[in-house]
Amino acid sequence: MQPMTTEQIRALIARGKLKDTLFQAIGILCLGIGLLVIFLLVGDMLMRGMERLNIEFFTEFASRRASQSGILSAWVGTLLVMLVTAAAAVPLGVAAGIYLEEYAKRNWVTDIIEINITNLAAVPSIVYGLLALGIFVYTFGFGQSILSAGLTLALLILPIVIVATREAIRSIPAMIREGSMAVGATRWQTCRYHIIPYAMPGILTGVIIGLARAIGETAPIITIGALTFIAFLPPAPFAPTGMDGATAGMFDWVMSPFTVMPIQIFNWTSRPDPAFEVNAAAAGFVLMGMVLSMNAVAIWLRYRMRKNIKW
Amino acid sequence: MQTHDSPQLKAEARDFNFFYGQAQALKKINMPIYDKKVTALIGPSGCGKSTYLRSFNRMHDLYPGNRYEGEIRFYPDNTNLLSPEVDPIEVRMRVGMVFQKPNPFPKTIYENVAYGLRVRGENNKRVLDEKVENALRGAAIWEEVKDRLQDLAPNLSGGQQQRLCIARALATDPELLLFDEPTSALDPIATGAIEELVHELKKRVTILIVTHNMQQAARVSDYTAYMYLGEMVEFGKTDEIFIKPKDKRTEDYITGRMG
Amino acid sequence: MNHTMSAKSASDLHQVSDRLAHNALRNVNERLIELVLFAAAAVSVLTTVGIVYVLVSESIHFFQNVSIVDFLTDNQWTPLFDDAHYGIMVLISGTLVSSGVALAVAIPMGTIIAIYLSEFANPKVREVAKPVLELLGGIPTIVFGYFALLIVTPLLQKIFPELPGFSLLSAGLVMGIMIVPYIASLSEDAMRAVPMSMREGSYAMGATKLYTAIHVVVPAAVSGLAASYILGISRAVGETMILAVAAGMQPNLTWNPMEPAATITSYIVQVALGDLPHGSIGYQTIFAAGLTLLLITLVFNIIGQWLRRRYREAY
Numbered sequence: 001m002q003p004m005t006t007e008q009i010r011a012l013i014a015r016g017k018l019k020d021t022l023f024q025a026i027g028i029l030c031l032g033i034g035l036l037v038i039f040l041l042v043g044d045m046l047m048r049g050m051e052r053l054n055i056e057f058f059t060e061f062a063s064r065r066a067s068q069s070g071i072l073s074a075w076v077g078t079l080l081v082m083l084v085t086a087a088a089a090v091p092l093g094v095a096a097g098i099y100l101e102e103y104a105k106r107n108w109v110t111d112i113i114e115i116n117i118t119n120l121a122a123v124p125s126i127v128y129g130l131l132a133l134g135i136f137v138y139t140f141g142f143g144q145s146i147l148s149a150g151l152t153l154a155l156l157i158l159p160i161v162i163v164a165t166r167e168a169i170r171s172i173p174a175m176i177r178e179g180s181m182a183v184g185a186t187r188w189q190t191c192r193y194h195i196i197p198y199a200m201p202g203i204l205t206g207v208i209i210g211l212a213r214a215i216g217e218t219a220p221i222i223t224i225g226a227l228t229f230i231a232f233l234p235p236a237p238f239a240p241t242g243m244d245g246a247t248a249g250m251f252d253w254v255m256s257p258f259t260v261m262p263i264q265i266f267n268w269t270s271r272p273d274p275a276f277e278v279n280a281a282a283a284g285f286v287l288m289g290m291v292l293s294m295n296a297v298a299i300w301l302r303y304r305m306r307k308n309i310k311w
Numbered sequence: 312m313q314t315h316d317s318p319q320l321k322a323e324a325r326d327f328n329f330f331y332g333q334a335q336a337l338k339k340i341n342m343p344i345y346d347k348k349v350t351a352l353i354g355p356s357g358c359g360k361s362t363y364l365r366s367f368n369r370m371h372d373l374y375p376g377n378r379y380e381g382e383i384r385f386y387p388d389n390t391n392l393l394s395p396e397v398d399p400i401e402v403r404m405r406v407g408m409v410f411q412k413p414n415p416f417p418k419t420i421y422e423n424v425a426y427g428l429r430v431r432g433e434n435n436k437r438v439l440d441e442k443v444e445n446a447l448r449g450a451a452i453w454e455e456v457k458d459r460l461q462d463l464a465p466n467l468s469g470g471q472q473q474r475l476c477i478a479r480a481l482a483t484d485p486e487l488l489l490f491d492e493p494t495s496a497l498d499p500i501a502t503g504a505i506e507e508l509v510h511e512l513k514k515r516v517t518i519l520i521v522t523h524n525m526q527q528a529a530r531v532s533d534y535t536a537y538m539y540l541g542e543m544v545e546f547g548k549t550d551e552i553f554i555k556p557k558d559k560r561t562e563d564y565i566t567g568r569m570g
Numbered sequence: 571m572n573h574t575m576s577a578k579s580a581s582d583l584h585q586v587s588d589r590l591a592h593n594a595l596r597n598v599n600e601r602l603i604e605l606v607l608f609a610a611a612a613v614s615v616l617t618t619v620g621i622v623y624v625l626v627s628e629s630i631h632f633f634q635n636v637s638i639v640d641f642l643t644d645n646q647w648t649p650l651f652d653d654a655h656y657g658i659m660v661l662i663s664g665t666l667v668s669s670g671v672a673l674a675v676a677i678p679m680g681t682i683i684a685i686y687l688s689e690f691a692n693p694k695v696r697e698v699a700k701p702v703l704e705l706l707g708g709i710p711t712i713v714f715g716y717f718a719l720l721i722v723t724p725l726l727q728k729i730f731p732e733l734p735g736f737s738l739l740s741a742g743l744v745m746g747i748m749i750v751p752y753i754a755s756l757s758e759d760a761m762r763a764v765p766m767s768m769r770e771g772s773y774a775m776g777a778t779k780l781y782t783a784i785h786v787v788v789p790a791a792v793s794g795l796a797a798s799y800i801l802g803i804s805r806a807v808g809e810t811m812i813l814a815v816a817a818g819m820q821p822n823l824t825w826n827p828m829e830p831a832a833t834i835t836s837y838i839v840q841v842a843l844g845d846l847p848h849g850s851i852g853y854q855t856i857f858a859a860g861l862t863l864l865l866i867t868l869v870f871n872i873i874g875q876w877l878r879r880r881y882r883e884a885y
Contacts, residue, residue, distance in 0.1 A: 009401060009431075013401060013404075016777075017400075019778065019780050023780045026682055027691070095606065095611070096610040099607035099608055103607055113611050113615055116618050124807065124867060125808065126835050126839070131624050134628065188599070188604075209708075216709070219838075262710055277720060284713050288709065291709065299701045368774055373769075410770065416768065416772070427775040430775055430781060480774075480775075
């Protein structure tokens, strides 16, 4: 190879820089496509669903007539299922996270638990549905109820809550732990009064992200056999049930049949009558609103946390 | 300060200032670098010797907020390396660098050495084979690796990795070779091998080496510059600097009263 | 309860023994709490055990009625017809074709975005782009299904007029967009973990940004990239609602993305929507299908683990 002349080298560099610029353009384009999809989705659902987005839409049950259908049972169902999910996933996930970070010894049991959590995150959500169908619905006899659905989604988001808890705990410096132990606090007292409060914002972020994931999950809930056409609400605590003056118990609602937002949308998109597309769009917009605002809260929390790090 | 056997200039810093954001890291540096000689930069940590070294191949351009002032003239063509009109990539094609910690790429030994050639668009196997062998011989590592050129470079020992990185830099025939504390991560035997190599290499290339080890500077260099707090305190022939430093600060550093 | 003073005389002895009793109680308490926390951590293992137990036990019933050879080789899937056939390849073909389309979109796009964000974009762009990607990844899949059916399919029909209303292509493309954020985010993390000294080595040789990215950063981050691709594959294979909405649910042994077809997941949804009696052979098919799905995911994850070990980062 002859030594290259300055001109040759400059031409070579110019070509290289052109490729750099082209690649940057492609990169921005790819990012833009992602952004475009979000805008297109939200915009399309808003435009299409606009005519149905009024108060009645939220206060009416689903109906055979598209123009009279609402999402009352769906959003109430979603809310109640999320309640059960949070009630199960948060204590379990936080406790598991604390155990793994603060208590677990390095041995094969711990290794199995850790590998297991990683692998569970890769299991398709519909498989959780099959698990719930076999265990919650039939073996435990919970039936196709809010309880079954809530527990299923709780198992689904458990890895998210555990990982978030562990990361939050890991970011607490050892001196806090040592400081507490040094004044004679037990391990649990250290956790209770120092670790958990400090880790709270991080745990909360993880919980919100997990719930935002759960709220949009459809497949596992369909799998346990949730009904798509529900024109009633689960019994409120102590509401009168019948004519003999009996009232519902505090937790009767957990055993009630139900529907949720994504299932209602699925139901409407699979109708041949295009009038239901309008309903699907409107309900989709509402669901997107819920999910995006939950994610926005989580992102904001994380941002604030990063700003407020005191150590 | 020139004497009778005045060698040719390869590069020269003229009133060179450097800023990290608002902070001035190098102050008004003037210093010659002679062709086919080894020049050592010594001084306590934080004195700016690495910052100065990394200006010769415009490494600071990779990070935002850095600013050069003044000139580093490069001969024979008398280019100002720091000029905004001069592309940093063009500078780096002429100035090679060996880093503090060996940083072989996650590729085979062969591809590590061929890297710079491929960057320059060379893909002819015969040419590559020849240049790779020459570079590996030049870096005194050919005998150790000639039978395993297709092994992954990160599997070599630390000392071998560093010699491989020297071969990588040599393969493209740089006019100036920068060494940034090349032995600080190596054991004494590997260090000895590198020092011997530096001595050998000055027959073909001009060398600028940063070191925190004064014995090393004394062993390998022809010229030495002592830097302190971003200033060039003293520059001269290595023997003179070590035997008869003119500046009190240099003397304190060399005799171990400071740093 | 204050035990801060020390026992100064014999009369204080009962105080000491009180404190010891208290300590013993405290130890029991601590043990109990540890046990409860351990039980919570064990739930995740129980979940796995439960999944395997349910899928395997129902599948055993299924395979008592259907031979594994038929299951793997039959080219029809009609479990609910009088003339029942149980050829899982029919569903696997739909799953693989739609996943193939999705990955053909998601892997290049996700990798390009990751390289762009990690090597080119300035920090401000990155700060904004990452949350936006997260939002994209957080969109419920049912909404993506709606998007595929009512927006993407009509658009595609303008380019390919013969494209049917349901197709693997349309569902696969949207699935790809859904997976992009996962791959982009994980790959970007892997590339940013590559030490700066490695990049400096390349730039010092006169390489451009793109050359450095492709020839040094990507090879150095390869095990992280592989992990992100494997996660992408798992997502694609297990994705349900986009396919149930936009790909049609009729079983169809095909390798052509322009056709509608059922996948393993959309079949399960279809059966669950109907009213199959618990314990019937139709009920058992969804567990056999689910087991197949889990095994496919498992195979990819094992390959992923192996790749990771093989190309462990050497820096």
